[in-house]
Amino acid sequence: MTATAAGRQVPVGALLRQWRRQRGLSQLALAVEAEISTRHLSFVETGRSTPSREMVLRLAEQLDVPLRERNRLLLAAGYAPVYSHAPLDSPELRRVLDAVRRVLRAHEPYPAVAVDRRWNLVAGNAALPLLTTGVAAHLLRPPANVLRLTLHPEGLAPRIVNLTEWRAHLLGRLRRHLGLTADAELSALHEELQGYPGGPAEPEAELPRPGDVVVPLRLHHPGGELSFLSTVSTFGTPLDVTVEELSIESFFPADDTTAAHLRKPTP
Template identity: 75%
Template sequence: MGQAVRERGRSVGGLLREWRERRRLSQLALAHEAEISPRHLSFVETGRARPSREMVLRLAEHLNVPLRDRNHLLLAAGYAPAYPQAALDSPELRRVRAAVRLVLRAHEPWPAVAVDRLWRLVDANAAVPVLTAGAAPHLLRPPVNALRLTLHPEGLAPRVVNLGQWRTHVLGRLRRQAALTADADLAALHDELSGYPGGTPGPAPAEPAPGDVVVPLRLRHGGGELHLLSTVSTFGTPLDVTVAELSIETFLPADEATAEALRGAVG
């Protein structure tokens, strides 16, 4: 069941209050940031005042509400959605697809993937098979979920040397993403992945070993080991829901041996 269906019939005031509490803001703090009176904000949240379209968007902006959920707020208030949601393969997003493809190719021979809000693979560059080698075919059939592929016992997990540590990192990131977006689908994905075996639990990213600055991905490859660092990129100031939910994750070599191995594998 989709998020919009779950929220059908909810009042805009109640939804705004939930977002404010999720962001751990008092009515006074949000009113100050949005430059409105605390009394008016209270009236909006309790349903005693109907917010204008501009007010809904202003509050949503200050609450850092995702574009998908800003549309839900507008619908709850009786207004039309403000942000389009075109399919990634639609003509409207042709330039976006081209930009994603350009970025992915530019990162070669370093592996890079483009994923949607649920971590479903929408594109990948020629270096990604280095990471996915040996994964079960059913995990590679579309739609491929990048996080499921990583932690599944028939996916990358048997090749991840620091599986406990990497699993802690992935689940922590997914848990924070689900909490920030209030996305039930992400929460369900977190619950699924949490049930996978994960090796000996590693140190949480908040408690790194001396000298560590990021959590590495250490992946068995041939007779050696790849040491990779992950970076995530998103589109700045997106105005379309689909574009706002796209991200590109790149795995960079953490040492020269890994760089050489990737160059050799991709050619």
């Protein structure tokens, strides 16, 4: 979504209508959730009524619009943004960055990374080289994109035992995130990743085998195959765009062999 098109400002009503349709909601459904009349919502969407700042924020909340886009909605309506957007290394976010680094360190000896909204690497812990060993240098140059370096043929992909399965999992996550954010750069990244070898351009959903509960990441390793489960953490009550867009992915050993290997003292 964008507040401009062909060099002109898109009215806030048109942007709200785009987000409503993106979420698959009717005017009636959104009006009920926002506790306003369908007539009022229709007037807002067509530009016959100018919404207050509070109304823009109420509708954005019901539509689960990202904070970045809520600021754009406010600008389109003629109001100042209300959500800060501070750099991660700014004094305002020092405590946030410290918390991220503490979480990453606490997860050692298992790998963990912090990424931004486009899966660009923000930070990693001391166990990250377990995943990046052998990855081409150009894929690690900032801003390194973790999806690209995972699925690129010069990245982690040659070491992934279940590449087709893991690729389908990552592309599915990216599609879901794209559906939430409508981000043009993520759409371009999705198209790029689809072109990498390792499976069909648009992987079909795979039925889980008996006993399967999550998709593991299985890696070739000189010491034997390593298998990981992953979890994703975000900040629960963000009021800053940068904070909302941060996430931490933590990898846990999926079997005793992997756990024992990772707990071995480094020579």
